[in-house]
Amino acid sequence: xxxxxxxxxxxxxxxxxxxxxxxxxxxxxxxxxxxxxxxxxxxxxxxxxxxxxxxxxxxxxxxxxxxxxxxxxxxxxxxxxxxxxxxxxxxxxxxxxxxxxxxxxxxxxxxxxxxxxxxxxxxxxxxxxxxxxxxxxxxxxxxxxxxxxxxxxxxxxxxxxxxxxxxxxxxxxxxxxxxxxxxxxxxxxxxxxxxxxxxxxxxxxxxxxxxxxxxxxxxxxxxxxxxxxxxxxxxxxxxxxxxxxxxxxxxxxxxxxxxxxxxxxxxxxxxxxxxxxxxxxxxxxxxxxxxxxxxxxxxxxxxxxxxxxxxxxxxxxxxxxxxxxxxxxxxxxxxxxxxxxxxxxxxxxxxxxxxxxxxxxxxxxxxxxxxxxxxxxxxxxxxxxx
Ligand SMILES: Cc1ncc(COP(=O)(O)O)c(C=O)c1O
Numbered sequence: 001x002x003x004x005x006x007x008x009x010x011x012x013x014x015x016x017x018x019x020x021x022x023x024x025x026x027x028x029x030x031x032x033x034x035x036x037x038x039x040x041x042x043x044x045x046x047x048x049x050x051x052x053x054x055x056x057x058x059x060x061x062x063x064x065x066x067x068x069x070x071x072x073x074x075x076x077x078x079x080x081x082x083x084x085x086x087x088x089x090x091x092x093x094x095x096x097x098x099x100x101x102x103x104x105x106x107x108x109x110x111x112x113x114x115x116x117x118x119x120x121x122x123x124x125x126x127x128x129x130x131x132x133x134x135x136x137x138x139x140x141x142x143x144x145x146x147x148x149x150x151x152x153x154x155x156x157x158x159x160x161x162x163x164x165x166x167x168x169x170x171x172x173x174x175x176x177x178x179x180x181x182x183x184x185x186x187x188x189x190x191x192x193x194x195x196x197x198x199x200x201x202x203x204x205x206x207x208x209x210x211x212x213x214x215x216x217x218x219x220x221x222x223x224x225x226x227x228x229x230x231x232x233x234x235x236x237x238x239x240x241x242x243x244x245x246x247x248x249x250x251x252x253x254x255x256x257x258x259x260x261x262x263x264x265x266x267x268x269x270x271x272x273x274x275x276x277x278x279x280x281x282x283x284x285x286x287x288x289x290x291x292x293x294x295x296x297x298x299x300x301x302x303x304x305x306x307x308x309x310x311x312x313x314x315x316x317x318x319x320x321x322x323x324x325x326x327x328x329x330x331x332x333x334x335x336x337x338x339x340x341x342x343x344x345x346x347x348x349x350x351x352x353x354x355x356x357x358x359x360x361x362x363x364x365x366x367x368x369x370x371x372x373x374x375x376x377x378x379x380x381x382x383x384x385x386x
Contacts, residue, residue: 002154004113004136007350009129010122019341026366026374029341031171031231033318034293034364037286038234039277046272050265058268064256065248066092066241067264070271074241077274081203082216083225083243090243091252094262095235096201099226099242100164101127102254103197106247107224108133108162115160115194117146119321119348119355121171124164124199135350136160140170143312145177148184155192162195167214169202172348172360173321174314176206182214190222200227207287207316220245229270231317232283237266290318290364293371297363300372304379306386318364321345326385327356334381340374 019029050058065071071087078085093099100123108114110132116124118137128135136158141147145167155163165185168176177185189196198214215225220243228240239262244251255261273279297320298311305324312321323345332344345358363371 002137002139002150004134004158004160005350006132006134007129009126009350010347024339026340026370026377028361028363028366028371028374028378029343030362030365031319031343032235032362032365033231033286034289034367037289037364039273039282042277042282043234043237043269043273046276047265047269049272049276050269053272054268058265060264062261062264062267064091064252064261066090066262067267067271070239070267070274071241073271073274078243082212085220085243089220089245089248090241091248091255092262092267093226093228093240093242093255094259095230095238095240096199096226096228097123097240098255098258098262099228099240100124100197100199102251102258103224103226103242103244104128104131104162104164106244106250106254107195107197112162113158113160115155115158115163117165117170117173117175118350119172119345119358120164121166121199122347125348125350128164129350137350138163140173140175143173143175143314144181145170145175148181148188151185152188155188155194159192160194162197163189164197164199165214166199166202168200168206168208168211169314169317171202172319172343172345172358174312174317174319176208176211176315177214178208179210179212182212183217186214186217186222196223198223198225200225201231202317203227204232204283205287205290205316205318207291215243215245218245232286233270233273233279237270238263239266239270287316290316293318293363293368294320296368297361297371297375300375301361301379304376304383306379306383318362320361320363321358322361323358324382324386325357326382328359329356331378331381331385335378338377338381340377342378
């Protein structure tokens with residue numbers, strides 16, 4: 001039976017981020033979209049406007065809560081997805097990372113039991129491990145997420161203080177929890193007194209119709225919500241947002257102690273981008289690009305990977321979670337020697353040995369010919385290993 005345990009985090013984030021900058025690498029490991037999915041020309045215009053029309057504000061200090069007009073625009077966008085909040089209910093952040101980090105620090109302390117999907121985003125695991133919580137792993141069963149009966153059983157037994165969940169296109173599995181299961185999870189958490197930290201960073205990349213964030217089924221008393229525009233617009237401008245739910249001031253205070261406020265120029269430039277461009281049309285294009293890349297990558301995997309390979313086929317996003325029949329440490333080293341990197345499954349687990357036969361592949365970032373070449377190289381090395 002699953003039980004909570006303490007673990008020592010492994011510093012994966014630093015390695016991944018350093019690797020991302022290596023130009024010679026066919027990087028199937030990175031978590032960033034293609035440059036073709038970044039609206040560079042519109043962002044250039046928007047930032048030029050920020051500097052000409054609002055230079056005093058854009059180059060000065062601002063409130064730790066973030067640019068008010070940006071928050072008002074975001075509130076309007078959230079309301080379309082069923083999240084009814086005002087600018088005052090949210091704090092902009094330096095990426096989703098700061099929102100996740102701050103909320104985990106505010107909500108739990110050393111020794112608390114925190115439930116978390118398994119596999120989960122490695123940087124979230126690092127923060128949980130550093131905080132010294134006892135993690136209660138909730139296995140992702142399939143593309144609809146975890147087994148609700150299991151969640152109910154282990155939550156009733158261990159009463160976790162917090163559940164950290166990437167509800168849509170979870171990283172790395174690609175699982176998306178259907179609306180009905182979202183409600184059920186919320187009900188279980190209300191019964192067990194478990195707060196939910198919903199990471200919705202991939203929410204707007206979903207290709208599932210009418211999907212609603214978990215937070216839209218709640219008034220903020222159970223769900224805290226974090227997201228960013230790193231996967232939909234640009235990772236480098238670092239615009240994220242946190243809807244803490246009840247403890248907005250505490251979050252703003254913590255954030256102000258960390259970095260005073262997020263980049264004013266980036267927030268105003270990003271606000272101008274949202275005001276002047278058709279973001280929804282951009283999202284439609286990005287989704288189409290992602291779908292096309294996932295299909296191409298899946299085809300090459302089917303052709304070149306050994307029999308028995310299982311591809312998880314998510315309804316959106318740009319990453320594939322692939323399970324193979326062999327342990328991948330040695331394969332990884334041989335791939336790197338040929339300048340191909342992939343996301344080792346083990347990075348997304350807390351226990352050594354877990355996830356050793358799985359990998360996460362980014363099908364968006366490399367140019368198409370390099371994507372195909374990279375998967376072919378990986379397939380050859382796998383075939384030679386099995
Ligand atoms: C699930 C998840 N949450 C948060 C982040 C961090 O996002 P940001 O770049 O906005 O800090 C990532 C980045 O890969 C992610 O996959």
